[in-house]
Amino acid sequence: MAEEQTKTIRTTCPYCGVGCGLKVTQRQDDAPVIQPDPDHPANYGRVCTKGAALGETLDHDDRLLQPQLRGRPVDWDTALDTVADGLRQAIDRYGPDSVAFYVSGQLLTEDYYVANKLMKGFIGSANIDTNSRLCMSSAVAGHQRAFGEDLVPGCYEDLEQADVIVIVGGNSAWCHPVLFQRIQAARERRSNMRLIVIDPRRTATADMADLHLAVRPGSDVALFNGLFRYLDDNGYADRSFIDAETEGYTSARDVCAAFDPDRVAVDCDVERQAIEDFYRSFAEHERVVTLFSQGVNQASSGTDKVNAIINCHLLSHRLGKPGCGPFSLTGQPNAMGGREVGGLANTLAAHMGFEADNVDRVRRFWDSDSIAGEPGLKAVDLFNAIEAGQIKAVWIMATNPLVSLPDADQARRALSACDFVVVSDCMATTDTTQYADVLLPAAAWGEKDGTVTNSERRISRQHAFLPLPGEARPDWWIISEVGKRLGHEQAFDYRQPADIFSEHARLSAFENDGSRLFNIGGLGALSQTEYDALTPRQWPLKNADDTGSARLSGVTDGTRQPARFVTTMARPPVHAVSAEYPFILNSGRVRDHWHTLTRTGKSPRLSAHRDEPFVAIHPDDADALALQENTLAEVETRWGRLNARVRRDNGQRRGELFVPIHWNDVYSQRARVGALVNPVVDPLSGEPEFKHTPARARPVAMAWYGFLMTREAPAPQRFSGLDYWTRVRGYAHWRVEMAGLEVQKNWAPWARRLLGAVRPDADWLEFSDHAGRNYRVASIASDGRLDACLMLAATPAALPARDWLGGLFARAALDSGDRMALLAGRDAGASDAGAIVCSCHAVGRNTLIQAISEEGLNSTEALGRKLKAGTNCGACIPELRQLIASCQPADSAVS
The missing domain is CATH 3.40.50.740 (Rossmann fold)
Structure with missing residues (x-):
């Protein structure tokens, strides 16, 4: 018998700008096995939950296969x-x-x-x-103003060599988890390494920080102008570097002179002591990296925010050297x-x-x-x-x-x-x-x-390992x-593609006298074989034998112009809150989803962590608006409105709302947060103000809540008459969460329309308590398999556990006990694992709380040994720490 043929292909992850290498192994007709590449310098064998679940997204469901x-x-x-x-x-x-x-x-x-x-x-x-x-266009504009070119002066190694990491406007633990894992591993090796997070929200990243500044949205320029003044006043300016390799210092200094710590504390709505703690940490450590992301870029003052950060690194000459520099984290691959x-x-x-x-x-x-x-x-x-x-x-x-x-x-x-x-x-x-x-x-x-280029200027190959479908x-x-x-x-x-890449490389070198650092001319003559074998490397790559440049030393190499200080003005967002719109609406990503769900929405594993659109609100604000957990709220701005689940979140600043960007009209009803965001843009970069839109919120008085589970993918059109719905992919089934403003006079015909075509030979199990607004129905095929079920109740808390019901779809046939449990809406022998926290190993919140409370597991390592939670990609570790802390006495330490 012929030996099975196995091939291994190295490629690059299609998600964020970290640019992780992946190793894809295929054996004949088996599904590809996707693993992190231990040799790729971006990730060295690490992978996040999204990368780990890529195999679940390769099906051809809803693929466009013909023009x-x-x-x-x-x-x-x-x-x-x-x-x-x-x-x-x-x-x-x-x-x-x-x-x-x-x-x-x-x-x-x-x-x-x-x-x-x-x-x-x-x-x-x-x-x-x-x-x-x-x-990322504000980062581009900021780089161009400061350096004359869109370039990132540092590399990922700097994150491990820094003494202080400052993360501004980014939830790296969720949005760039592999880089955050590298930072955390370095912190474990070096106990004196400090992490400072600047973000209005107390995110998973902020929970891991030594210092969190929950600044007022839009106040970043004031914060970094104040840092500039502090560094300048206290002797941390590198005068020789400033005189020899920069211009514009005097104008920048004069603008920043107004930003003393008292003014900054007021502008940022942060205690002066915390401001000074940040300033001292930056000043007293030579190796400081400032990572900035969408919270900086997505603003009407985004370019000034970028330059305010770069100014501080130029002033103190903390860039172009190991362990220091301003570092833009890119969003897309x-x-x-x-x-x-x-x-x-x-x-x-x-x-x-x-x-x-x-x-x-x-x-x-x-x-x-x-x-x-x-x-x-x-x-x-x-x-x-x-x-x-x-x-x-x-x-x-x-x-x-x-x-x-x-x-x-x-x-x-x-x-x-x-x-x-x-x-x-x-x-x-x-x-x-x-x-x-x-x-x-x-x-x-x-x-x-x-090819793709990641956030540290590293060019990597993306190889095909699947045939083109249709x-x-x-x-x-x-x-x-x-x-x-x-x-x-x-x-x-x-x-x-090799022909195109060669032309691109040659253009980068064409009449390039050194005034443009972007030069990959050394790759302009690659043969097809050499292109296929191209290993990850960082530009500039001027000659064929160049191996790449990790850092752009001094940034002002050769014939290039001096780096420029830019005068940055601390101006508020264009649209202010008002009596009519008293909240600030912020938007962003969640841990396990990506963009508009076209890829991650296919994965049951990724859909388990955050399965619905939600609005996060501080409990005090929620109480004032009578918003209860898991009920529905309407969020409205001058531009649009949406419905989302309420999440009461102590990590939110009072007066602020957060809604994720991912849900759309294919996966949910009226949940596109982009429709609410004001279209004001930064005047230089053209980047929109996604982080600050005046908004209001109110409860939506739903008469009932429920969910449908079905083996077949339900078309969105089926739910067009509902007041709220959202689709979720599960294992062997789909789930549709729903709610309505009115109680049906007769549930049965309405339910049959909602469930779609029911097989003539199917068993129809039904329970109805109209007065209590409880209704349960299930369709069971002639072979005993569960085809679909619908569960309705007066409140979200009265609904059955989703994981138990989802598990029934994996059974070959239901027994009499299962049928009775369906009618009862609960299985006495089943435990509710709760909302998924660790996607890699499908460990739920209730399971974790039980292990913490009953078995005394008070460290993430202990939870990992017991339940495997946090032992794969590590992205859930901040949430594990939160759970441990919530279950411990106030004076207990969490590791």
């Missing part, structure tokens, strides 16, 4: 001809600026490069922007790669702007006679222009702007009004795809081949084929 023209399947030639004709007609009639591309950090660098080349180099407009505008190729509307390519000499340089390299000569429209302005009719044709690639943009209902109106909408996606059903005239099936992760094609191929049909055959005659 579609206005809802009907067509062949590729018809689809591509239609796209090219639609773009050409708009250009011929209204000019190149009547066309726009909206792309994504989910694209590979090669995809990004071809899209940018087609739009800017051959259509002749810079109206191409990316969803990275929504998360290839946000950095997109920035390198010019994916933003205000950049050209290879870190060049639209200065005349750069435009001419790129024009000659591309051999183009119609290159864009000025910046295009940034994301929010771009969608406003679509609605206004200035843009007649838009092509959206690998993103879901009707969920992710601020004032997202405006984006919906824009696409509804647009003459011609093209969407490339791997999924058939998203909020955005339903507005497409042409749908193009794109390759998904595991099927794509190319008629799906790589994005670079789709874009190239349209480019050829527009008459640019030679410019887009690529045979494979």
Whole structure:
């Protein structure tokens, strides 16, 4: 008998900007086994819950597998001809600026490069922007102002070598968990290492900190201007570095002089003692890394926030050296790669702007006679222009702007009004795809081949290990084929991603005299074999034998201009709270979900931790509004409203709300937080103010609560008449949480419509207590398997345990005891594990509390030994610590 063939492929995770390496092992027809790569320098064998569950997301459910023209399947030639004709007609009639591309950090660098080349180099407009505008463009603008280029001066090793880590506006334990694990491991080795977290919310990251500053939202500039003054006043300014390698110091100093600790304490709403503690820690340790993320970037003053941080590192010369520097944590797997190729509307390519000499340089390299000569429209302005009719044709690639943009209902109106909408996606059903005239099936992760660049400038290969399903094609191929049909055959005659990468690398080195640090010219002559074997490395890579540069020493190498101090103004968010809208609405990610659920929503494991849209609110505010845990609240702003579960959270500042970004109209009813976010943007970066929208909240007086479980995936249209619903993927079943404002006069016919088609030979078990608003029904197939069940009650607390009922779907047949338990709504022999805390090992909150309380397990290590919780990816450790603390006497220590 022939030996089984096994192949192992190294690739890169498709989630956050950490850029973790993965090792995929396949044996003949078995499902791929996905594990962390112990040799990849970004993660060294670590992986987060999302990466660990990638195998659960590879199915073809709801995949777009064939091109579609206005809802009907067509062949590729018809689809591509239609796209090219639609773009050409708009250009011929209204000019190149009547066309726009909206792309994504989910694209590979090669995809990004071809899209940018087609739009800017051959259509002749810079109206191409990316969803990275929504998360990292303030960092780009801050880098450009300070360093003359979009660059990160440090590397991940600095996080382990620092004496002080400052995390600003980021919940790294949840959003960049592998990096946070590296920090935690370093803290365990070095007891004197200090972690300081600056965040309005007390997050899982803040819970692990030595010092947490719960600053007023929008006050970061005041905080860091005060740090600048403290460093300058107390002799921590490096005068020789300032004089030799920087400019603008005097102006920055003069602005910061007003920010004494008393003013900063008032502006930030933090005790002066805590402010001074932070300032001393920064000043007295040479090795300080300041990590900043969306809480800094996503603001109308985001660019000034970035530069206020960089100013402090320039002043004290804490950058470009081991263990120190300002460090931007990127949100998407290839946000950095997109920035390198010019994916933003205000950049050209290879870190060049639209200065005349750069435009001419790129024009000659591309051999183009119609290159864009000025910046295009940034994301929010771009969608406003679509609605206004200035843009007649838009092509959206690998993103879901009707969920992710601020004032997202405006984006919906824009696409509804647009003459011609093209969407490339791997999924058939998203909020955005339903507005497409042409749908193009794109390759998904595991099927794509190319490169990505992570947050530390490290280029890694993403290898395909799955065949292309149906008629799906790589994005670079789709874009190239349209480019050829527009008459640019030679410019887009690529045979494979290696050809595109080579061109991208050569452009980075073209006429580069050292004024641009982004230079990967050393990779410009790779053969296909060498490209396939490319190992992770950090740019610059000027020569073929370069192994990469971990740090950009001094930042001002060679012929580059001096680094610049930027005067940063402490200004409040544009929209202030009022009597009508008294709360500040903040939005962000949760631990186990990603973007708009198109990938993580497929995973039962990832759906278990946070399974519904929620609004987090301080208990005092909740009491004032009569909001009880697990009931429903309506959150409303001037731009929109949503319904979400109430989570009473002591980690929230009073007067503030938090709602996650992930839920959408495919997975829930009226839960898109983007529809509530004000569309104000930073005037320089164009990044929206996602962290500060005035809002109000009120209870929704639901008459009943319930959930449906069904073996088949339920279509969202089935629940359109409900007042609240959200879909959750479980093992062997789907669950739909729901609630209603009115009690049905007769539950049975309503329930049958809700459950969908019931088999004629199915057993129908039913219990009804109309007066008590209790109703339970189950459909059991003739072979004894549970097909569906519906459980309703007057309050959320009166509903049965979901994990017990979900487990019944895995049984081959139900016995009489199971049937009785279904009618009773509880199984006397089953225990309720509670909400999942450790996704890797499916350990619930109630199980953990029992082990802590009854067995005296008072450390995360003890819980790990007993229940395995926290022993895989480690992302749940902050929550384990919280549970231990909540079960211990007030004076007990938690480890």
